Amino acid sequence: MLLSGTVVVDAGTTIEEGAVVTAGDSIVAVGDRPDLLEQYPDHERREYDLLLPGLVGGHVHSVQSLGRGVADDTALLTWLFDYVLPMEAEMDADVMHTAAKLGYLECLESGTTTVIDHLSVHHADAAFDAAIDVGIRGRLGKVLMDKDSPSGLQQETQTALDETEALIREYHDVNDGRIQYAVTPRFAVSCTEACLRGCRDLADAYDGVRIHTHASENRDEITAVETETGMRNIHWLDEVGLTGDDVVLAHCVWTDEAERELLAESGTHVCHCPSSNMKLASGIAPVVDYLERGINVALGNDGPPCNNTLDAFTEMRQASLLQKVETLDPTTTAAETVFEMATRNGAEAAGFERLGELREGWNADIVGLTTDVTRATPVNDVFSHLVYAAHGDDVELTMVDGEVLYDGGEHVGIDAAAVRERAREYATELNATPKT
Numbered sequence: 001m002l003l004s005g006t007v008v009v010d011a012g013t014t015i016e017e018g019a020v021v022t023a024g025d026s027i028v029a030v031g032d033r034p035d036l037l038e039q040y041p042d043h044e045r046r047e048y049d050l051l052l053p054g055l056v057g058g059h060v061h062s063v064q065s066l067g068r069g070v071a072d073d074t075a076l077l078t079w080l081f082d083y084v085l086p087m088e089a090e091m092d093a094d095v096m097h098t099a100a101k102l103g104y105l106e107c108l109e110s111g112t113t114t115v116i117d118h119l120s121v122h123h124a125d126a127a128f129d130a131a132i133d134v135g136i137r138g139r140l141g142k143v144l145m146d147k148d149s150p151s152g153l154q155q156e157t158q159t160a161l162d163e164t165e166a167l168i169r170e171y172h173d174v175n176d177g178r179i180q181y182a183v184t185p186r187f188a189v190s191c192t193e194a195c196l197r198g199c200r201d202l203a204d205a206y207d208g209v210r211i212h213t214h215a216s217e218n219r220d221e222i223t224a225v226e227t228e229t230g231m232r233n234i235h236w237l238d239e240v241g242l243t244g245d246d247v248v249l250a251h252c253v254w255t256d257e258a259e260r261e262l263l264a265e266s267g268t269h270v271c272h273c274p275s276s277n278m279k280l281a282s283g284i285a286p287v288v289d290y291l292e293r294g295i296n297v298a299l300g301n302d303g304p305p306c307n308n309t310l311d312a313f314t315e316m317r318q319a320s321l322l323q324k325v326e327t328l329d330p331t332t333t334a335a336e337t338v339f340e341m342a343t344r345n346g347a348e349a350a351g352f353e354r355l356g357e358l359r360e361g362w363n364a365d366i367v368g369l370t371t372d373v374t375r376a377t378p379v380n381d382v383f384s385h386l387v388y389a390a391h392g393d394d395v396e397l398t399m400v401d402g403e404v405l406y407d408g409g410e411h412v413g414i415d416a417a418a419v420r421e422r423a424r425e426y427a428t429e430l431n432a433t434p435k436t
Contacts, residue, residue, distance in 0.1 A: 001402070002043040003366060004033045006382060008052040010357040011340035014382050020051055022364040025176065025401035030358050048368030048396060050382065053356050054113025054137075055312040055367065056346025058271035058298030059212075059250040062103030063088065063096055063120050063127055066427040068304035076218040076280045081150060084305055087430055089152030093123040095426045100127035102423045103310060104134040105416050108406045110311040110392025111367040113137055113399075116212055116248055116271070116300070116350050118184055121145055121153045121160075128171045131179055134414060135405045137365065139350045141184030141212055142167050146195045149186075161198045168206050178401060180351060182212035182248070188225045188236055200241030210246045210351050213237075216259070217251035218282045234259035243268045248349045250300060251276075252290075253283040260286070264293040269349035272341070274318040276302035284326045287319070288333065298346040299338070311392035316342050320387055335387040368397030 007018030009030060019036040021029040021043060029036055037045075064084060071083035091099065100119070107115060114137040119127045124142035131138050144160040145153050155163075164183060172181035183199045185191045191199075203209045216222055216233045229236045234255055237243055245267035252263070252270045263270065272285050290297050299319055301310045316338045323333040347356030354362040369390065371379050376394070379385045398406035405412055 002036060002040050002045045003048060003051055003368065003397075004037075004045065005048040005051045005368065007358060008050065008382060008386070009359070010053070010344065011336045011383070018051070020358055020366060022366070022399070022402045025364055025403075027358060027360055027362050027364050030360055046368070046397070049371040050369040050386075051358070052111075052367050052369070052386070053343045053358050054365035054398070054400065055111045055342050056298065056350060056356060057107060057112045057115040057300055057310065057312060058248065058346040058349050059273055059300030059302060060103065060107070060115045060117050060310060061303030062100045062115065062117050063091070064099070064303035064305050065103040065106070066091075066095070066099045066423060066430055068308050070431050071305050072279075076282055077220055079280060079306065084303070085150045085153055088120045089150055090430055091120065091123065093126040095430070096120065096123040097126035097130045098419060098422045098426055100130035101134055101419050103304070104131060104136045105411060105414065105419060106310045108134065108136060108398045108411065109395060110313065111369070111395045111398060112310065112312050113365040113367065114347065114350055114352065114355065115139075116182060116298075116346075117141070118212060118250070119143055121155065124167055125170070128167070128179065132175050135178070135400055135403060137178045137352070137355075137400050139180045139182045139210060139212065140171070141182040144183075144185045144195055144199065145190040147190060147192050149190045157192055157195045157198065160195060161202065164199075165202055168202065168209060172206060172209060176401065180208060180210070181206070182210045184211075185213045185242075187214040187217075187221065188233060189221055193240055196237070196240040196242055203246060208351065210248065211242055212248045213242060213250070215249040215252055216254045217277070218280070219254055222254055232256065232259060234262055238262055238266065245269070246351070248298070250302070251282070251285065253277055253285045255286065260289060260293060260295075263290070264295050267296075269296045269298060271298045271300045271349060272319060273300045273302040273315075274322045275315060276306040278318070278322065279306055284322055287323050288327055291337070296345050296348055297341055298349040299341040309392075312342055313386070313390045313392050313394075316387045335381075335383040338387050339383055364399060364402035366397070366399045367395055369394045370396050
């Protein structure tokens with residue numbers, strides 16, 4: 001396939017009259033449109049206003065999609081323990097499959113081709129199956145919780161670890177490598193030391209498996225960890241083996257100097273979720289400081305109950321503006337920097353080497369956008385438009401590994417209307433009564 005338009009190669013490079021040629025699951029050429037039209041005369045041709053690398057959701061909760069809007073205007077731990085976790089505990093396999101599929105469809109509709117997804121304690125296999133059905137690329141993991149957790153979610157430590165290992169054996173590196181595994185403890189508050197150390201052991205035992213958890217999102221969380229362990233959160237995670245270049249820590253809002261040094265020295269990845277942090281009043285992550293230290297910072301939406309969308313374009317805008325307000329510096333977190341967080345940085349966090357840029361030999365994860373809307377008139381600067389003005393609604397094409405999954409407002413091979421209808425029915429049942 002030959003796709004033409006203004007090509008966004010990476011966070012610093014565009015080709016105004018460009019084209020991208022794909023064959024199989026890879027990009028075979030990127031360059032000037034006239035040259036590539038001559039070289040590949042027999043390829044199917046499509047035209048879009050903008051072509052860019054698939055966006056990466058560095059921290060999402062697809063299975064929370066049915067809780068959109070049910071716990072607004074509450075503090076993090078209340079939101080989590082009184083609403084979201086009890087909802088997860090009630091979900092059977094069919095509900096989990098539908099919730100995950102709904103989340104993945106929303107991602108694809110808005111240009112996200114890869115997710116690092118924090119699933120739930122039970123029925124994680126249903127979410128893996130949903131990801132395979134939809135075709136999205138992802139690093140997914142069952143949640144581990146073995147202490148101080150709601151009824152229906154807390155497991156015995158060894159049970160949680162054994163179930164995780166069984167899922168690794170079944171789902172890691174499947175669907176032609178699109179699906180990878182992340183060992184996923186919920187967070188230090190709900191996991192024993194034995195559980196956390198067991199997570200590290202599992203990640204080390206299987207090639208390519210990573211670790212994904214929450215950290216230092218909220219001051220109450222930090223207080224709880226410090227009271228129990230005598231250490232601040234990041235130091236405790238480091239003590240039990242949950243730092244390093246195979247670890248993604250979501251949020252990291254409240255870190256001190258020593259913790260930031262540790263994150264940088266260990267190569268740990270951080271995922272910034274600005275909309276969630278604002279909505280839950282968790283605080284403002286020190287993203288500028290992280291980037292200056294060389295810490296890889298990805299960008300995530302978190303979950304629909306605390307966002308309330310999975311639109312990565314909205315998240316890019318929020319990320320840039322929030323740091324400008326925090327630093328009182330309008331030059332910080334420029335559009336190109338934030339775009340890189342949503343693409344290449346996210347791919348590095350997820351552990352996909354040939355992803356996040358449009359380059360020859362890399363995976364053909366490509367998004368096509370229209371600028372034929374009033375909001376996009378004029379486009380004086382491509383990166384400014386993508387970060388500050390574009391919406392997920394502008395997406396006309398989403399391709400993963402050269403396979404078109406979303407085309408002109410329709411999902412390919414998936415009855416999205418039926419998924420939405422089932423989701424509404426299940427959500428009505430789940431949210432019929434308050435969880436408190």
